[in-house]
Structures are given as structure tokens and as C-alpha cells.
Amino acid sequence: MEHKRFTKVNEGFVCDNCGRRVEPTAGDTYRNHCPFCLHSKHVDVNPGDRLNVCCGSQAPVGAEKGKKDTFVLLFKCAKCGLVTRNKMALKTGIQPDNFDLAMQIIKRQFY
Numbered sequence: 001m002e003h004k005r006f007t008k009v010n011e012g013f014v015c016d017n018c019g020r021r022v023e024p025t026a027g028d029t030y031r032n033h034c035p036f037c038l039h040s041k042h043v044d045v046n047p048g049d050r051l052n053v054c055c056g057s058q059a060p061v062g063a064e065k066g067k068k069d070t071f072v073l074l075f076k077c078a079k080c081g082l083v084t085r086n087k088m089a090l091k092t093g094i095q096p097d098n099f100d101l102a103m104q105i106i107k108r109q110f111y
Helices: 099-110
Strands: 057-065 071-077 083-087
Touching: 057 099, 071 099
Parallel strands: none
Antiparallel strands: 057 071, 071 083
16 A cells, blocks of 8 residues: 655644643644654654554754755654654744754754
């Protein structure tokens, strides 16, 4: 069976890491991580499909410059070790991602 490579999902959730409520974005982007602590949960095979049975905690382990004026977070799953990527939601009108925390992660990545 073939699955879509990207499924648009814009839903709220409670962060398993910090316990804060994450609201859906204003429809201007999609995110799979907490904007406060930048942690994620390994629930997707392809973005938004929610088909992964791993469900491990994903800590942010790095960040990199994306296309144009975007940044991409790198996550490592504590359960299976897979490293995944997700674009930061810096310009969304609802709970933008913590850019200062991302910069701290980048500093740790290189120093």
C-alpha cells in the first residue's frame, strides 16, 4: 500500500516532555514539535501520517539553515535512534518556536 509523502495535520497536543499545551498553528504552517522545549514524538512514517508505532520521545539535537529564511530542527528518537528533521515555525501567529533555545542547541552542536 502506498502512503502520501506529506499529510497536512494542524492539531494541538500536550507535550510529553514539558507538559505544556501546544495549540494548532494559524494554518500558516504545520509542526510536529513543542514550540516551548522543541521536543517531539516519533509518530510519523511520512510527515503527518501518524502511522509510526515507535512513539519514542525525540529530543532536539541540532539545527541547520533551511531554504530562504527558514531553520530546520534535527531530532533524535530516544527509543529507536532515528534522526528526523522538521522546519521551525518561527513566523506563525500562534506560539512561534523558541528561537533562542534553537540557537543554544546550535551552539552545543558545534562547541
